[in-house]
Amino acid sequence: MAHSTARGIAHSSLIALLAGGTLLFGTEGRSLTSAGHVRHGVEHIAPNDNRTPAGTLRDGTLTVRLEAREGEWHPDRDTDPGVVIRAFAEPGKPLQIPGPLIRVVEGTTIHAIVKNTLAGVTLRVYGLESRPATPGSAPNAIEIPSGEAREVRFVAGAPGTYFYRATTSDGRQQAVFSRAALLNGALVVDPRGHVPRDRIFVVGAWADSITPPPGGRPVVGRIVINGKSWPNTERLTAAMGDTIRWRVINVTGPVHPMHLHGFYFNVTSRGDGSTDSVYAPTAQHFVVTERLAPGRTMSLTWAPDRPGNWLFHCHDNVHIQRGLPLDGTGSRADQPHHVANHALEMMGGPVMGVYVAPRGKVSVPKDAGARRRLRLVARSDSGGTDREPAFGFALDDGKTGSASRAPLLPGPTLVLQRGQPVSITVVNELAEPTAVHWHGIELESYFDGVAGFAGGPGRIAPPIAARDSFEARFTPPRAGTFIYHAHIDEVRQQQAGLSGALIVLEPGAVYDPETDIPLLVTVPRYQVDFGVVLLNGTSTPPAREWRVGTRYRLRFINIHTFRPSMRMAVEGPSGVLRWRPVAKDGMDLAPSERAERPSTQQMGNGETYDFEFTPTEPGDLRLTVATGGGALLVTQPIRVKP
Numbered sequence: 001m002a003h004s005t006a007r008g009i010a011h012s013s014l015i016a017l018l019a020g021g022t023l024l025f026g027t028e029g030r031s032l033t034s035a036g037h038v039r040h041g042v043e044h045i046a047p048n049d050n051r052t053p054a055g056t057l058r059d060g061t062l063t064v065r066l067e068a069r070e071g072e073w074h075p076d077r078d079t080d081p082g083v084v085i086r087a088f089a090e091p092g093k094p095l096q097i098p099g100p101l102i103r104v105v106e107g108t109t110i111h112a113i114v115k116n117t118l119a120g121v122t123l124r125v126y127g128l129e130s131r132p133a134t135p136g137s138a139p140n141a142i143e144i145p146s147g148e149a150r151e152v153r154f155v156a157g158a159p160g161t162y163f164y165r166a167t168t169s170d171g172r173q174q175a176v177f178s179r180a181a182l183l184n185g186a187l188v189v190d191p192r193g194h195v196p197r198d199r200i201f202v203v204g205a206w207a208d209s210i211t212p213p214p215g216g217r218p219v220v221g222r223i224v225i226n227g228k229s230w231p232n233t234e235r236l237t238a239a240m241g242d243t244i245r246w247r248v249i250n251v252t253g254p255v256h257p258m259h260l261h262g263f264y265f266n267v268t269s270r271g272d273g274s275t276d277s278v279y280a281p282t283a284q285h286f287v288v289t290e291r292l293a294p295g296r297t298m299s300l301t302w303a304p305d306r307p308g309n310w311l312f313h314c315h316d317n318v319h320i321q322r323g324l325p326l327d328g329t330g331s332r333a334d335q336p337h338h339v340a341n342h343a344l345e346m347m348g349g350p351v352m353g354v355y356v357a358p359r360g361k362v363s364v365p366k367d368a369g370a371r372r373r374l375r376l377v378a379r380s381d382s383g384g385t386d387r388e389p390a391f392g393f394a395l396d397d398g399k400t401g402s403a404s405r406a407p408l409l410p411g412p413t414l415v416l417q418r419g420q421p422v423s424i425t426v427v428n429e430l431a432e433p434t435a436v437h438w439h440g441i442e443l444e445s446y447f448d449g450v451a452g453f454a455g456g457p458g459r460i461a462p463p464i465a466a467r468d469s470f471e472a473r474f475t476p477p478r479a480g481t482f483i484y485h486a487h488i489d490e491v492r493q494q495q496a497g498l499s500g501a502l503i504v505l506e507p508g509a510v511y512d513p514e515t516d517i518p519l520l521v522t523v524p525r526y527q528v529d530f531g532v533v534l535l536n537g538t539s540t541p542p543a544r545e546w547r548v549g550t551r552y553r554l555r556f557i558n559i560h561t562f563r564p565s566m567r568m569a570v571e572g573p574s575g576v577l578r579w580r581p582v583a584k585d586g587m588d589l590a591p592s593e594r595a596e597r598p599s600t601q602q603m604g605n606g607e608t609y610d611f612e613f614t615p616t617e618p619g620d621l622r623l624t625v626a627t628g629g630g631a632l633l634v635t636q637p638i639r640v641k642p
Helices: 006-010 013-018 490-496
Strands: 044-047 056-058 061-073 083-089 095-097 099-105 109-116 123-126 141-144 149-155 160-168 184-190 199-207 221-225 235-239 244-250 256-260 265-271 276-278 289-292 297-302 308-314 351-357 372-380 391-396 414-417 422-428 436-439 469-474 480-486 499-505 516-522 544-547 552-558 566-572 578-584 600-603 608-613 619-627 632-641
Touching (some): 061 095, 095 099, 109 123, 109 141, 141 149, 160 265, 184 199, 372 414
Parallel strands (some): 044 095, 061 109, 199 244, 235 351, 414 499
Antiparallel strands (some): 061 083, 123 160, 265 276, 308 351, 372 391, 422 469, 436 480
């Protein structure tokens, strides 16, 4: 498996669902429907938008009744193929994915009655207990034989974002590969006097098998938000100036680096399902991408100040590919690269669309006047095929240009200045459409790079057709480390080479590539080996030469397509050295977060981290990129001289 082809890996449902995890589970047979066909006697499972709490509240006690039943789930359109799986419901009400929302004020007693209607299996329910749970303790399970019910009473406990979940006795805990994979729901405890003004999003996942079923049929599955896969997820609306509050819960096996286009969001709390830790007001945590590990939760706020359409999605690119039909028909080879609308026809999975309405009359922003003008040319590189293409970017800034001939790896580093208007004309010399997203840049929606979605009513950004171009205009409002990358057929085009570092400097600053070092982590173009990643376009980066006492700025950029858990470090003969954190996602860190610490950092796709490192003595060091578990993926030698 380690030497499967890049297309085979990138388009495997197994990789799509497990790229960030280390879970291996057993298999379970499929039970699918064909398009437009509904089984007689099998009830429909409804998506749950988590806006209506379950149960009845009386005299400080919430009584909530849950039933585990089987039903037919349609994560796409209701007329598309579905699958029979297990889900929770309140008695007499439709099954829901995620399960019914339990939401109370702290101090409330929760009286939960759970019935197992599933034939022949024992249900084990976790998470119906007071929070916080005892650190390090095993989760408490309520075991319910088939046809029976169990009751539990507990005081809700500390305010926070939590969840409940269940497994069944006909297989091990199967976070993805099981009909019980979506037996879960949100449990939210509000502070006293709190008026809920937030939305709750539960990221769930299901696949029919860990290996392809007999007969050559592919593995199929879905990663969803509140029970639906894009473009069938709920469309959200807001207005400029609103404060938007979200709670996000990951009940799946993989890591999901959650990315918001065009804006920073402030992570106000993080939790693990048992506890929830609130960030102090003085420790603001502003990001554009945040890793959400399995079984983890986060609360966030953001305040849009620009109108238009924006995306919030997992940045593990294989997670947002359009899934194969749930009846197992078709293959990735059948899916065209040329579609009428990329955003609506090629993207899928855990993606939410947000429309921010303007306050007042809509107008097209006027040109800011004198702009620095660049041309970024997308070209075919040598050695590619239609199945595994080789693409790359060449830069023309009117003065000096990057290489225009093979190899076009890594993408040229774009160096801009804060407050200086820029016009970047993306020229497409490929034989297929493309589009470029300016990841982390605060800009107008139309220029955001999501073809067929970005923009607003009457002005939607088109794809950049073959032999055509598109002018992106923006004025970087802050200095920092950002990314540009293809946002059409993301896995295929980014793996082919369409990504690069984008550095914004303070006005008047001069870029010195010897001491200011972008470290771009990407996936190899061909014959992907799970043990190989590219660092600045190569799996064998040449040695660097540093000097004692010189301060280096290391700009780590993870734009890998399916590795949301990688660990970056600087190591010496005695182990990990120390560095000073500077910024996350282009946002300077608060003083409380800038203390010197061991030089190791876990990163997800779509994240950037800046560190300052100053060698204190001569010798041999190395920059390393490893898996989340510590297995080395790529190493760059460093020779430190006096």
